[in-house]
Amino acid sequence: xxxxxxxxxxxxxxxxxxxxxxxxxxxxxxxxxxxxxxxxxxxxxxxxxxxxxxxxxxxxxxxxxxxxxxxxxxxxxxxxxxxxxxxxxxxxxxxxxxxxxxxxxxxxxxxxxxxxxxxxxxxxxxxxxxxxxxxxxxxxxxxxxxxxxxxxxxxxxxxxxxxxxxxxxxxxxxxxxxxxxxxxxxxxxxxxxxxxxxxxxxxxxxxxxxxxxxxxxxxxxxxxxxxxxxxxxxxxxxxxxxxxxxxxxxx
Amino acid sequence: xxxxxxxxxxxxxxxxxxxxxxxxxxxxxxxxxxxxxxxxxxxxxxxxxxxxxxxxxxxxxxxxxxxxxxxxxxxxxxxxxxxxxxxxxxxxxxxxxxxxxxxxxxxxxxxxxxxxxxxxxxxxxxxxxxxxxxxxxxxxxxxxxxxxxxxxxxxxxxxxxxxxxxxxxxxxxxxxxxxxxxxxxxxxxxxxxxxxxxxxxxxxxxxxxxxxxxxxxxxxxxxxxxxxxxxxxxxxxxxxxxxxxxxxxxx
DNA sequence: CTATTAATGATTGTTTTTGATTGAATTTGA
DNA sequence: TCAAATTCAATCAAAAACAATCATTAATAG
Numbered sequence: 001x002x003x004x005x006x007x008x009x010x011x012x013x014x015x016x017x018x019x020x021x022x023x024x025x026x027x028x029x030x031x032x033x034x035x036x037x038x039x040x041x042x043x044x045x046x047x048x049x050x051x052x053x054x055x056x057x058x059x060x061x062x063x064x065x066x067x068x069x070x071x072x073x074x075x076x077x078x079x080x081x082x083x084x085x086x087x088x089x090x091x092x093x094x095x096x097x098x099x100x101x102x103x104x105x106x107x108x109x110x111x112x113x114x115x116x117x118x119x120x121x122x123x124x125x126x127x128x129x130x131x132x133x134x135x136x137x138x139x140x141x142x143x144x145x146x147x148x149x150x151x152x153x154x155x156x157x158x159x160x161x162x163x164x165x166x167x168x169x170x171x172x173x174x175x176x177x178x179x180x181x182x183x184x185x186x187x188x189x190x191x192x193x194x195x196x197x198x199x200x201x202x203x204x205x206x207x208x209x210x211x212x213x214x215x216x217x218x219x220x221x222x223x224x225x226x227x228x229x230x231x232x233x234x235x236x237x238x239x240x241x242x243x244x245x246x247x248x249x250x251x
Numbered sequence: 252x253x254x255x256x257x258x259x260x261x262x263x264x265x266x267x268x269x270x271x272x273x274x275x276x277x278x279x280x281x282x283x284x285x286x287x288x289x290x291x292x293x294x295x296x297x298x299x300x301x302x303x304x305x306x307x308x309x310x311x312x313x314x315x316x317x318x319x320x321x322x323x324x325x326x327x328x329x330x331x332x333x334x335x336x337x338x339x340x341x342x343x344x345x346x347x348x349x350x351x352x353x354x355x356x357x358x359x360x361x362x363x364x365x366x367x368x369x370x371x372x373x374x375x376x377x378x379x380x381x382x383x384x385x386x387x388x389x390x391x392x393x394x395x396x397x398x399x400x401x402x403x404x405x406x407x408x409x410x411x412x413x414x415x416x417x418x419x420x421x422x423x424x425x426x427x428x429x430x431x432x433x434x435x436x437x438x439x440x441x442x443x444x445x446x447x448x449x450x451x452x453x454x455x456x457x458x459x460x461x462x463x464x465x466x467x468x469x470x471x472x473x474x475x476x477x478x479x480x481x482x483x484x485x486x487x488x489x490x491x492x493x494x495x496x497x498x499x500x501x502x
Numbered sequence: 503c504t505a506t507t508a509a510t511g512a513t514t515g516t517t518t519t520t521g522a523t524t525g526a527a528t529t530t531g532a
Numbered sequence: 533t534c535a536a537a538t539t540c541a542a543t544c545a546a547a548a549a550c551a552a553t554c555a556t557t558a559a560t561a562g
């Protein structure tokens with residue numbers, strides 16, 4: 001039995017019975033206990049079920065169900081590795097800002113629980129955080145459909161009232177001359193403020209965003225740690241390493 | 252029997268009998284007394300029941316709040332009729348406030364598209380609105396897990412900057428002496444402001460919220476239109492009709 | 503065809519759950 | 533009010549379930 005087949009069968013059984021124990025699944029699939037455990041971990045990650053001690057159950061509460069974006073996100077290995085590393089930087093009692101976006105979104109499963117406080121402009125990010133019982137402040141304002149993020153006067157006003165130990169931003173372009181850029185000026189402004197109010201600044205960006213420029217400037221590279229994958233040339237690494245702190249993670 | 256199964260059974264039994272003894276639960280589940288005690292502690296922590304000496308009982312105190320899920324199953328038809336009627340009141344170019352909550356959530360499919368602008372404190376409401384391409388402003392602030400709503404200073408600040416043609420609120424209690432009440436003071440305050448900043452004020456409430464009082468007062472009934480189902484007695488209709496404008500819709 | 507990667511199942515030591523036991527706290531009834 | 537009975541929380545050891553690791557097998561790429 002192939003893995004996707006098995007996964008499908010497991011999900012079907014869970015849906016049918018609401019709750020199944022590991023042993024039942026072993027019997028139903030013919031796979032070993034180890035394999036079933038691995039399957040359950042994966043399926044839980046994909047939010048198709050919930051692991052419980054001894055087996056698995058359906059997701060029941062409204063709050064456990066995945067959002068639209070969550071499903072559509074491609075789990076690109078590079079983004080995941082970047083996000084995972086970024087999350088590892090967070091220490092207990094940190095107050096942090098997490099920017100809306102798919103790369104930053106990937107950080108959430110790896111956030112530590114230890115009493116951190118998160119401010120974000122991403123609605124789906126806020127929902128995910130609250131699912132994980134992490135104290136969450138969502139900036140208000142007009143909701144942008146494309147990115148499910150908050151922009152505008154209210155968002156700015158709200159943001160100005162916080163100070164962060166660390167901020168984690170996504171970006172659409174990183175360039176040696178033009179610094180960080182993003183297509184929407186409103187979003188750019190939110191990012192600017194977040195940078196301004198943070199002790200440590202991290203930008204998560206896969207390597208193909210480099211040497212790319214979009215419309216609105218967010219800021220320069222000085223004082224920023226850029227976390228990226230190993231897709232940069234030696235030369236690029238040197239250039240950007242001089243302008244910012246460059247952290248390369250392997251996928 | 253897996254732990255969540257057992258928990259579910261316990262909660263079901265408590266709901267059914269209002270109060271159960273430990274020994275009954277031991278018998279019903281086949282688990283030991285120790286395990287049941289541990290279960291009860293957990294379930295009490297989750298606010299699904301209340302421990303009492305010798306067993307457990309349902310919780311009914313004013314401040315104890317049911318979760319989103321629990322609320323949404325009850326009174327489907329009544330809520331839908333109420334919501335549908337409320338939505339029909341909205342006119343083109345209205346700017347409106349929609350309160351977080353399951354009843355108000357039901358309004359969304361019936362909202363007219365004509366250039367309306369909606370402000371809300373409900374995250375799930377905002378997501379739904381934006382899907383329908385309706386201009387949406389979401390109040391910022393600290394996100395409350397139980398109701399997926401925004402409360403706190405930021406929400407208040409943001410809200411104070413808008414004025415509405417109409418506002419639509421949910422409530423947990425309507426009483427002739429104590430007016431509108433809700434369990435959470437923070438939420439109550441948001442509702443208060445919304446009422447204050449609206450030309451017309453609508454409260455959506457199924458009939459069994461009447462003559463019920465919870466912890467925090469939202470406001471009096473004067474100047475408010477209460478939309479409810481036909482589950483009120485003649486006498487109640489008269490009483491509440493004098494205090495507010497009462498609109499009864501049939502499910 | 504071989505090298506490399508991915509998936510699997512067995513095994514390990516660790517963590518979680520469980521039920522029994524204890525003495526303390528609470529209720530009950532005289 | 534006091535004493536007996538019951539219920540309770542805390543502790544412990546056994547059992548079950550767990551994550552992590554490793555060797556083996558299957559799949560894939562070069």
